[in-house]
Amino acid sequence: MTAFTMGPAILFCPADRPDRYAKALERADAVIIDLEDAVAPGNRAAARAALIEHPQDPERTIVRVNPVGSPDFAADLEALDSTHYRTVMLAKTESAADVDALGGYSVVALCETALGVLNAAQIAAAPHVAALMWGAEDLIASLGGSSSRTEGGSYRDVALHARSQVLLAAGAHGKVAIDSVYLDIADHAGLLAESLDAQSSGFGAKASIHPGQMPMIRQAFTPPPEQVERAVRILAAAEKELGVFAFEGQMVDEPLLRHARRILSRAAGTTFRG
Template identity: 60%
Template sequence: MSPAPEAPALPGPALLFCPADRPDRYAKAAARADAVILDLEDAVAPDAKDAARRAVQEAWPGLDPDRTVLRVNPRQSPWWEEDAAAAARLGVRWVMLPKAEDPAAVRALAPARVIALCETAAGVLAAPALAAEPGCAALTWGAEDLMADLGGAGSRRSRDGAPHDVVLHARSSVLLAAAAHRTAAIDTVFLDIADLEGLAAESAEAAESGFTAKMCIHPGHAGPIRAAFRPSEEELRWARGVTAAAAEAGSGVFRFEGRMIDAPLLGQARAILRRAGE
């Protein structure tokens, strides 16, 4: 099998889901976010799968392929083969693979770049193998599907609303697997549509931890995600100063604003500049 072709950078940081059976919303979703995820899976009822796939195929010539992700149905589902065939026929560049567990499914979607969605226990444990696939562009994860797979009652504790430890473990596992294989990590959706303060806090923590983007289910969440992923002016000032001082120092440890800067801190400064597109 030939390797995936060169592709543009993964769009982000705000990736907005849109039901694939609602073509009237495609353009609106794309206008609000950095990329739109046309969802053939959870957002579409079983009896509407074929119609949703046809809607995507009819609309595809008018969509921006660099900013459109197609979420197909899982390989374990009866709609997999037709979804994968449609993605290949249309030349879809970004495909989201739900219930990702087997690296062979990533290879089956070539030459598309695959965002592997780890949302089962097997998927989280397979994250390193998925990220190691040349066709894997990013890893992401899903809390609610994971808890359903575990037999849990919800992703957050009833007593205080904080995520369960196993949810945080899954999130960290996916982030570490992506980083270990030098691929992107995308954070999951924030389900409380009205809680913009909570969304902003979770998005900022995701950006600071190393996630490159965050998915969302409501257009009103795209703006707060973008703002949270954008470094502050103080962060940018520090990062620019550190990288400039590093260039002047040449190599080794150096001093900047009273602090000793070594390779890890220089790496953090460069990560801040990447988040700002510099």
């Protein structure tokens, strides 16, 4: 399996807007060229043609295809075969069998239905799944609901449960977890807070819908200098200690050392290498 190395700021781009492909890559760490929800059904043939005719960097590009069994899935795969893209996001992934339909590709499994969330662990265990993402709005729609968030802007309990389940499934199988999009484009403070929570919880990246959201996501996933310096000091102190030790008033054991190593990894830009 190829390790997922894209992120942390990942931007969706409609496949039928090839004029935006390069601009999106300039702003984001990676781009999801979307053949599914971002494209009207009647325009998907033109979107597939644009995907073929306007190649981008395959090391920084993910192509979202329509769900297995949908009328567009086979046509999406045929178009992919005419490109150099090797990383595919499978919309509405619901089982490991769905992932098997994308043999030969590195798969970002998008768990955005009730069944997909419940099966997240078996999906994450599939060998060519490189990452898992969850989707809030499609999930709530699959349950017959109307909104993933409360009037105060926080996720409803069922959405938080799905978010946690996908994160745990990804972590259990050594895969990267990607956090869902933040729909309120103007709410930079809310996006930053949610991105900080995603990073602190263990997500490796966050997807987004607007290029203006890139700075907040990058800020959240980049450790501040004082955090990096403290991680360096903790790891240096650990080399002189045996077992648990006290450092600047805090007990330090192996989990905290792992946190410190993770901080240095993110600072060096190697978070997403497995």
